[in-house]
Amino acid sequence: MNMDVLTSLSKRRGFVFQSSEIYGGTGSCWDYGPLGVELKNNIKRVWWRDFVQARADMVGIDASILMHSTVWKASGHLDHFTDPMVDCRECKHRFRADHVNDLPWTHYCPATKGNRFTIPPGEGCGHCGQRRTLCPECGKGELTAPRQFNLMFKTFMGPVEEEAAVTYLRPETAQAMFVNFDNVLQSMRLKLPFGVAQAGRSFRNEITPGNFIFRTREFEQMEIEYFVNPHDRVEGRPADEYWHDRWIADCMAWFQRYGLRDENLRLREHDKDELAHYAKRTVDIEYKFPIGWSELMGIANRTDFDLKQHAKWSGKSLTYFDEERKEHVVPYVVEPAAGVDRALLAFMADAYREEEVRGEKRVVLRFHPELAPLKVAVLPLLKKRDDIVRVAQTIRADLARRWRVVYDDTAAIGRLYRRQDEIGTPYCVTVDVQTVGDAERGEAGDQKVTIRERDSMEQIRVPVAELEAVFREFLDGAAWEAIARRYPPARS
Ligand SMILES: [Zn+2]
Ligand SMILES: [Zn+2]
Numbered sequence: 462m463n464m465d466v467l468t469s470l471s472k473r474r475g476f477v478f479q480s481s482e483i484y485g486g487t488g489s490c491w492d493y494g495p496l497g498v499e500l501k502n503n504i505k506r507v508w509w510r511d512f513v514q515a516r517a518d519m520v521g522i523d524a525s526i527l528m529h530s531t532v533w534k535a536s537g538h539l540d541h542f543t544d545p546m547v548d549c550r551e552c553k554h555r556f557r558a559d560h561v562n563d564l565p566w567t568h569y570c571p572a573t574k575g576n577r578f579t580i581p582p583g584e585g586c587g588h589c590g591q592r593r594t595l596c597p598e599c600g601k602g603e604l605t606a607p608r609q610f611n612l613m614f615k616t617f618m619g620p621v622e623e624e625a626a627v628t629y630l631r632p633e634t635a636q637a638m639f640v641n642f643d644n645v646l647q648s649m650r651l652k653l654p655f656g657v658a659q660a661g662r663s664f665r666n667e668i669t670p671g672n673f674i675f676r677t678r679e680f681e682q683m684e685i686e687y688f689v690n691p692h693d694r695v696e697g698r699p700a701d702e703y704w705h706d707r708w709i710a711d712c713m714a715w716f717q718r719y720g721l722r723d724e725n726l727r728l729r730e731h732d733k734d735e736l737a738h739y740a741k742r743t744v745d746i747e748y749k750f751p752i753g754w755s756e757l758m759g760i761a762n763r764t765d766f767d768l769k770q771h772a773k774w775s776g777k778s779l780t781y782f783d784e785e786r787k788e789h790v791v792p793y794v795v796e797p798a799a800g801v802d803r804a805l806l807a808f809m810a811d812a813y814r815e816e817e818v819r820g821e822k823r824v825v826l827r828f829h830p831e832l833a834p835l836k837v838a839v840l841p842l843l844k845k846r847d848d849i850v851r852v853a854q855t856i857r858a859d860l861a862r863r864w865r866v867v868y869d870d871t872a873a874i875g876r877l878y879r880r881q882d883e884i885g886t887p888y889c890v891t892v893d894v895q896t897v898g899d900a901e902r903g904e905a906g907d908q909k910v911t912i913r914e915r916d917s918m919e920q921i922r923v924p925v926a927e928l929e930a931v932f933r934e935f936l937d938g939a940a941w942e943a944i945a946r947r948y949p950p951a952r953s
Contacts, residue, residue, distance in 0.1 A: 470824070476494055490678060508683050523659060528636065543610055545558035545610040549595075549603025550605065557669060653781055659684055687794060690792060701762055706906065718829075729744065740764070813826055827916055830936055833886060839869075859928075864932070891911040
């Protein structure tokens with residue numbers, strides 16, 4: 462499957478639209494549509510539930526995007542969060558200096574009366590033997606010497622545009638956890654080890670963003686800073702190393718639990734020379750995206766670098782008092798950092814299937830029920846029968862107090878099922894003549910409806926009065942077979 466399939470499904474079914482599309486779009490910015498926002502919210506909610514709500518050693522914060530500009534001096538972003546860039550003096554095109562030789566280049570060949578050629582990356586001209594020296598884009602302009610270009614979005618706080626008012630849109634959520642370390646510690650009376658989580662937007666002025674929502678200039682992160690006492694030992698190992706491994710395993714298990722297949726996941730250990738200078742060890746969880754193996758999330762051991770930096774620049778003590786040893790320590794921190802948009806892309810890519818059903822192609826998104834944007838679709842078998850429609854709409858309204866549930870009568874039932882399959886709705890409820898009976902002929906309805914499961918396409922007949930209880934079991938993780946055996950199968 463390639464990215465175009467996902468991009469077009471996303472647009473057609475309301476998951477993701479290009480930002481400002483009617484104006485021709487904004488570079489690498491995307492808008493989540495009605496189904497996309499549900500999926501994204503579900504990912505964040507489940508992450509928060511599993512990693513914050515369910516754990517006694519975790520708390521959360523929600524910090525502002527604009528922070529004191531010294532934060533970025535202390536964190537190193539002002540000085541080091543840069544890419545070396547070169548500009549073409551003719552066409553003004555800007556390139557990353559370290560990528561310029563990886564591009565095909567335009568060449569006006571002196572040996573062939575100036576004919577224009579496009580030459581593959583890194584190769585010379587087959588006619589005159591020249592190598593690229595000029596702009597690969599226009600083939601005419603000279604490139605400037607490399608200049609460091611900061612990836613942070615700069616803006617101004619207040620009504621004046623002067624240096625004193627400069628601030629930045631945060632390039633990561635992590636720093637807010639460090640600068641609030643003491644606030645969180647004191648207000649919540651925490652003991653090491655503990656973690657602080659945050660989900661929120663970050664901004665990076667990437668020069669070469671792309672690949673749909675894989676790399677964007679505005680994105681959402683789910684980050685955890687897990688503080689440990691570096692003098693502690695757990696199971697005979699330094700606490701930071703022990704917890705680092707625990708977090709790698711927990712994060713991997715989390716992605717597997719919500720549907721990513723084992724064969725599409727792997728761990729990648731960062732080499733010594735790609736580690737940030739303060740990092741003791743970093744491991745990426747990689748996913749086999751349609752563009753190939755790429756980072757899904759990173760889990761870094763950042764040591765005590767960040768707290769020490771902020772203590773230095775702020776003049777405030779950011780330490781923890783170890784009651785047992787009667788000493789102040791600067792905690793080490795393990796940072797599991799995931800991108801929401803990237804996780805969403807992985808969940809969509811992994812859920813996507815093209816299947817053949819009775820000689821017809823069916824596209825289905827096999828989302829984990831907890832992630833699926835819609836949980837249940839209520840469908841009337843006959844939309845001209847008022848009594849059927851009334852019952853269907855009542856069911857929708859009742860279930861919708863708990864879950865995202867839709868009513869749809871805009872097509873025949875077979876087509877309605879296919880539409881729900883394509884957006885990953887795990888369950889459909891069908892109201893038919895049997896449910897309501899036939900008043901004119903004096904036949905009473907059985908007050909039962911059909912539930913159809915997305916993946917197996919099996920159907921069971923369930924009393925309307927039991928629907929909410931049944932869906933509570935399903936959506937709490939019960940397997941289809943476990944519930945289905947309690948009810949008679951329905952004819953399909
Ligand atoms: Zn140029
Ligand atoms: Zn040539």
